[in-house]
Amino acid sequence: MSGSRARTRQAIVDAAIDVLGRNPAASLGDIAAAAEVGRTTLHRYFADRADLLRAVTAEADARLERATAQARMTEGSGASAVRRLCEEYFDLGSVLSLLFTATPASADPSCEEPAGCDPDFTAMVERGHRDGTIDPELPADWVQSLIWSQLYAGWSYQATMGTSRHEVLRLILRTVDGAIAVKAA
Amino acid sequence: MSGSRARTRQAIVDAAIDVLGRNPAASLGDIAAAAEVGRTTLHRYFADRADLLRAVTAEADARLERATAQARMTEGSGASAVRRLCEEYFDLGSVLSLLFTATPASADPSCEEPAGCDPDFTAMVERGHRDGTIDPELPADWVQSLIWSQLYAGWSYQATMGTSRHEVLRLILRTVDGAIAVKAA
DNA sequence: CCGAAACGGAACAGCAGTGTTCCAATCGGG
DNA sequence: CCCGATTGGAACACTGCTGTTCCGTTTCGG
Incomplete structure (x- = not known):
């Protein structure tokens, strides 16, 4: 069997x-x-705890990559791509807090999310800088940190408060949009 | 002695x-x-680990309260008060990640930060709703989550990247400002 | 300078998590 | 139905953290 x-x-x-x-x-x-x-x-x-952790991060990365692909980062304006990315990542659910909480203590060569972010992601942000939908003062690294922290905040917000999934996603999109938008003043 | x-x-x-x-x-x-x-x-x-943890959270809370007092939450427009609060909280340094990472597993009556936020904080946000400097769609709870997550993101951003303290604070203030601002569209 | 206070190291038992082995029970396809 | 695959429980040794005791050493204050 x-x-x-x-x-x-x-x-x-x-x-x-x-x-x-x-x-x-x-x-x-x-x-x-x-x-x-x-x-x-x-x-x-x-065999090991480490062995299980390897499998877990592999699965998490796989789901992450699938979500990333579905967000079509290379299409549309920079801001709209960021928005799609947030929507897809929010559906990751507990994978979110797993990846976010993942201690960099493992220290193996596969640095993963934390440092040096994805070239496609960087390209998306820089496209946003050019097309006027993302504040040019914000480096891609920071936009990445921003998105992750807000998604995580939303995840735990949903867990502690009784707020609905849909409502939390609305709040996240609203604040992320505002955060990356070109400033008026 | x-x-x-x-x-x-x-x-x-x-x-x-x-x-x-x-x-x-x-x-x-x-x-x-x-x-x-x-x-x-x-x-x-x-005596205990629990005993030490009690002292640690007491100290953290004391520093937090001092920072809160210095931010003068009741003065000026809602958004400017939020800005001052971010500046003061950012100086808390490692207390930030301690409070943020604090597991609610302790489950003792003193719920602390996570749920049900400070009345002064709520008042500040609602003042912002009225004076047109904070998006009325955002509940005070969410603004609080927002601020904490961005401060934590900034703290770890500073740790991993080599970015200067001052520059990170600038990024935080910029994105928090944008996130809570009233939306044009 | 002397005694008490403070400190650090060593050793110990207890406990929880881990990784392993062995065995009995159960399930499923041929 | 039957044999092999899969599973779960019990027991074991091992490790790292904890909390405690004991004792020798350092350090300050009177």
């Missing part, structure tokens, strides 16, 4: 994303429980 | 704020080392 293995493995990874998103220091026991799986079974699929 | 006790205690709390700001899961050994103090000495001042 090879299909069973894949399904169990996926359930563990999904549970890990969810649990680690809430608490990055969660134990393997917690993750196994969330996946409704014995701790023994978890170790059967992932 | 009573002055010595107070000085050592303060050194430990300061070091704890710094270390825990970077890594909320840091061990007591790490904190003691950062304070250039033996782990034994640390336990002489704080």
